[in-house]
Amino acid sequence: IEENLLKSISNDALLDLTQRYGQSAFGFGAGHGAGSPGRYPLTPANDFLSGQTAKSNESGGEHTSDDEDGFDSLESRKRGSSFGEDKPGGPLAKKSKEQRSLRLSINARERRRMHDLNDALDGLRAVIPYAHSPSVRKLSKIATLLLAKNYILMQAQALEEMRRLVAYLNQGQTISSPIPTALAPFGQAAVYPFSGSALATCAEKCTTYSGTPSTLFKHCNDKP
DNA sequence: TAGGCCATCTGGTCCT
DNA sequence: AGGACCAGATGGCCTA
Numbered sequence: 001i002e003e004n005l006l007k008s009i010s011n012d013a014l015l016d017l018t019q020r021y022g023q024s025a026f027g028f029g030a031g032h033g034a035g036s037p038g039r040y041p042l043t044p045a046n047d048f049l050s051g052q053t054a055k056s057n058e059s060g061g062e063h064t065s066d067d068e069d070g071f072d073s074l075e076s077r078k079r080g081s082s083f084g085e086d087k088p089g090g091p092l093a094k095k096s097k098e099q100r101s102l103r104l105s106i107n108a109r110e111r112r113r114m115h116d117l118n119d120a121l122d123g124l125r126a127v128i129p130y131a132h133s134p135s136v137r138k139l140s141k142i143a144t145l146l147l148a149k150n151y152i153l154m155q156a157q158a159l160e161e162m163r164r165l166v167a168y169l170n171q172g173q174t175i176s177s178p179i180p181t182a183l184a185p186f187g188q189a190a191v192y193p194f195s196g197s198a199l200a201t202c203a204e205k206c207t208t209y210s211g212t213p214s215t216l217f218k219h220c221n222d223k224p
Numbered sequence: 225t226a227g228g229c230c231a232t233c234t235g236g237t238c239c240t
Numbered sequence: 241a242g243g244a245c246c247a248g249a250t251g252g253c254c255t256a
Contacts, residue, residue: 103233103234106233106234106235106243107232107233107234109243109244110232110233110234110244110245111231111232111233113244113245114231114232115231118231140228140229140230141229141230142229
């Protein structure tokens with residue numbers, strides 16, 4: 001797990017989640033661009049999953065019944081619940097045929113709505129970084145939402161730091177002032193390797209930070 | 225077996 | 241009026 005993200009998770013929640021999802025469950029791996037380890041410190045969202053059960057299970061089978069009528073409800077048939085649409089003595093038994101029909105239509109709509117909601121959650125799971133693997137349990141709904149929130153906060157923070165960095169580089173090489181206070185806590189040497197050298201060119205800095213040409217650094221007009 | 229998570233049903237409320 | 245949304249209730253499945 002990325003150390004930074006680990007630190008952003010409360011100890012209890014982390015213990016719980018790592019037990020359930022494995023050590024790689026929250027690795028912000030390649031492709032997610034959250035920055036290199038150590039560069040981006042803890043997200044402000046230190047409350048990630050704290051105070052929440054954040055348990056995962058999602059072990060239930062897929063309920064795929066989209067049937068218009070409620071009688072084909074897989075769930076209903078499986079459990080034969082007391083609701084028992086259209087069961088003798090059930091809530092619908094003493095209603096008129098029209099009322100029953102209406103109720104079943106409403107039930108079907110509600111089912112569709114919930115399925116849409118679950119599809120959206122699946123879409124969310126697909127884009128947030130955790131170990132996607134058949135051997136790893138799917139994130140629970142609450143864990144999905146909380147992780148997504150934390151991920152967004154981390155991305156926002158990374159973007160903000162990148163903006164500060166670009167602004168800093170834009171100020172030129174003559175700067176002798178201390179590094180921006182917002183970045184100071186992260187360690188001057190690690191974040192600003194050129195801070196002690198006015199000789200470093202902008203291009204040098206850009207190469208160091210970007211590796212490859214990037215639109216983030218296209219401001220640089222220095223010639224090597 | 226208890227607890228967590230889930231799908232579904234249901235009635236109420238709000239919106240168009 | 242009909243549909244969307246919501247929250248409570250209920251019971252099934254799974255895991256520790």
